[in-house]
Amino acid sequence: xxxxxxxxxxxxxxxxxxxxxxxxxxxxxxxxxxxxxxxxxxxxxxxxxxxxxxxxxxxxxxxxxxxxxxxxxxxxxxxxxxxxxxxxxxxxxxxxxxxxxxxxxxxxxxxx
Amino acid sequence: xxxxxxxxxxxxxxxxxxxxxxxxxxxxxxxxxxxxxxxxxxxxxxxxxxxxxxxxxxxxxxxxxxxxxxxxxxxxxxxxxxxxxxxxxxxxxxxxxxxxxxxxxxxxxxxx
Numbered sequence: 001x002x003x004x005x006x007x008x009x010x011x012x013x014x015x016x017x018x019x020x021x022x023x024x025x026x027x028x029x030x031x032x033x034x035x036x037x038x039x040x041x042x043x044x045x046x047x048x049x050x051x052x053x054x055x056x057x058x059x060x061x062x063x064x065x066x067x068x069x070x071x072x073x074x075x076x077x078x079x080x081x082x083x084x085x086x087x088x089x090x091x092x093x094x095x096x097x098x099x100x101x102x103x104x105x106x107x108x109x110x111x112x
Numbered sequence: 113x114x115x116x117x118x119x120x121x122x123x124x125x126x127x128x129x130x131x132x133x134x135x136x137x138x139x140x141x142x143x144x145x146x147x148x149x150x151x152x153x154x155x156x157x158x159x160x161x162x163x164x165x166x167x168x169x170x171x172x173x174x175x176x177x178x179x180x181x182x183x184x185x186x187x188x189x190x191x192x193x194x195x196x197x198x199x200x201x202x203x204x205x206x207x208x209x210x211x212x213x214x215x216x217x218x219x220x221x222x223x224x
Contacts (some may be wrong), residue, residue, distance in 0.1 A: 002155060033212075043156070043199075043214035090155050100146075101212065103155030 003027065004104035006091050012110045018079040021107045025072055025093030031055070032074040033094075033101060034066055038087035049074055050096075081111045115139070116200045121219040124194075130187040132218050134200030137181045142204045145176060146212070147185045149196040156199065156214075159185065190222045 003026035013019055025032050034046040036059075045058035049068035060066075063081075068074045078085060088108050092101040117135040124130040136145065146161040160167055160174045162183070167174045173186040187194055199217040 002157070004155070035214075042216060043150075045212060045214075088153060092155070100158045100161065101156075102158065105155050106153070108153075 002102040002104060004091060004093050004102055006089075006104040006107050008107060009105070010108050010110075012112065013081060014112055015081055015083060017081050017111075018077065019081065019109065021076040021078070021089050021091075021109075023074045023076070023091030023093075023104060025074070025091075026102055029093035029095050029102070030072065031094045031096060031099070031101075032068055032072070033092040034060075034074070034076050035090040035092065035103075036087050037090060037106075038084075041087075043090070046076070078109070083111050085109065086111045115202050115213070116215055118198075118200055118215065118218045120216065121221070123221050123223055124187075124190045126192060126222050126224050127189055130190040130194065130220055130222070132185040132187075132198050132200075132220065133182065134185070135182045136200070136202045139180050139202050140204070143202045144204070145174065145180075145183050146201045146203070147172070147174065148199045148201065148212075148214075149194075150199070150217070151193075151196040159198075190220075192222050192224060194220065195222045196220060 005024045007022045030051045033048045037043045046060040048056040052068050066076045088106045090106045092103045094101045147159040148156040150156045162174045176183045197217040
């Protein structure tokens with residue numbers, strides 16, 4: 001158990017819909033990272049927040065957005081969902097930016 | 113793109129040492145070598161990291177060549193639970209850019 005929690009564990013939805021994935025970092029960690037893992041793309045970094053502010057951006061689509069709240073939990077919002085958005089979405093946290101990252105168990109999103 | 117090259121797969125007999133190689137010939141002076149592993153669809157797990165000296169922890173040892181162009185992760189007594197995809201990653205802890213870039217990794221199969 002890494003100490004990072006993610007909800008929900010599974011999510012099944014339809015194309016065109018919007019979903020929100022939630023992540024609670026380890027106690028004391030200020031940085032939160034989001035990753036997407038699909039079968040053909042491997043693990044792709046999406047975005048990082050540090051103490052409430054966006055710190056780094058990776059291959060995140062414009063339909064996706066994220067935020068980190070004052071209590072340091074983070075949410076990843078995915079809208080206008082397409083079949084290709086079906087993937088595992090992982091959240092990770094670290095004490096400071098660029099420290100060792102600890103990953104949550106992931107949310108498996110299926111878009112039908 | 114990942115800055116590392118790893119063999120796509122390896123087998124190891126249970127109880128023997130597993131030696132996983134990684135080439136990072138373009139590594140720069142301030143870049144660390146990190147190893148993570150991912151056990152079937154679970155969140156990636158941090159294993160170890162190093163800059164230029166060899167490192168050891170309770171999970172593994174990391175041997176970095178003197179020219180830093182390659183490294184080897186050693187699992188001293190592999191068990192069936194070590195079957196996973198192992199990722200070698202290089203990045204600078206001083207950089208504000210994308211923290212982790214996962215390549216395809218090495219799929220290690222530990223065989224009874």
